[in-house]
Amino acid sequence: MRHARSFAVTSLFAAALCAACSRSSAPGSTDGGAQARPRYGAVMAEVGRRWELAGRAATANRFELAAFEIGEIEELFTEELARAELPKEGPSAQLPALASAWLSAHPKALEQAADKRDGAAFAAEFARASATCNACHKASDHGFLEIPTVAGLGVPSLDPLPAAAASAKGTTASR
Numbered sequence: 001m002r003h004a005r006s007f008a009v010t011s012l013f014a015a016a017l018c019a020a021c022s023r024s025s026a027p028g029s030t031d032g033g034a035q036a037r038p039r040y041g042a043v044m045a046e047v048g049r050r051w052e053l054a055g056r057a058a059t060a061n062r063f064e065l066a067a068f069e070i071g072e073i074e075e076l077f078t079e080e081l082a083r084a085e086l087p088k089e090g091p092s093a094q095l096p097a098l099a100s101a102w103l104s105a106h107p108k109a110l111e112q113a114a115d116k117r118d119g120a121a122f123a124a125e126f127a128r129a130s131a132t133c134n135a136c137h138k139a140s141d142h143g144f145l146e147i148p149t150v151a152g153l154g155v156p157s158l159d160p161l162p163a164a165a166a167s168a169k170g171t172t173a174s175r
């Protein structure tokens with residue numbers, strides 16, 4: 001009994017030590033660690049998740065949550081996207097300018113609408129901002145990433161497209 005207990009304590013201690021050493025090695029590692037540039041697509045995936053949450057929160061009158069998500073998106077644009085590696089597919093030279101344009105045009109107005117708990121103003125600005133998301137996706141050959149302009153829907157849009165278009169494409173390809 002006594003042995004069993006001291007064994008358990010020892011292994012707990014060892015586990016704690018291990019956790020501590022793997023944690024402490026990460027930030028100081030020489031492979032770039034904290035300095036590594038984020039991937040554009042990974043930052044965008046987080047922007048998309050938070051955009052969906054912001055829209056859903058506002059339509060549920062959860063304006064503090066909506067404002068929080070908009071603030072997080074603002075941070076993602078200024079801190080992460082600004083130093084992210086530009087995507088290799090599609091034209092990317094204009095991305096930094098388009099990102100700054102999005103940032104200066106939309107988050108402030110969304111935060112103000114959320115602070116006033118003004119659902120109509122939030123929805124109107126959400127529609128304008130989503131159109132600007134889409135403009136950048138189109139400009140960078142990612143037009144298939146459609147951001148719904150109506151708040152509260154899934155991001156990106158997965159609404160079914162006409163099946164005829166898909167099967168016509170399939171027919172052409174198999175010919």
Ligand code: HEC
Nearest residue numbers: 040041044045048051087095098099102133136140147156
């Ligand atoms: C400055 C241009 C630009 C703006 C503005 C922009 N995007 Fe993107 N977005 C991109 C590019 C480029 C990609 C493709 C990244 C890649 O190649 O991995 C992308 C990808 C995405 C993806 C797919 C991520 C994945 O890998 O699954 C989502 C979701 C997305 N964007 C949401 C949004 C939303 C929501 C907004 C507006 C709030 C927005 N984007 C605004 C350029 C932009």
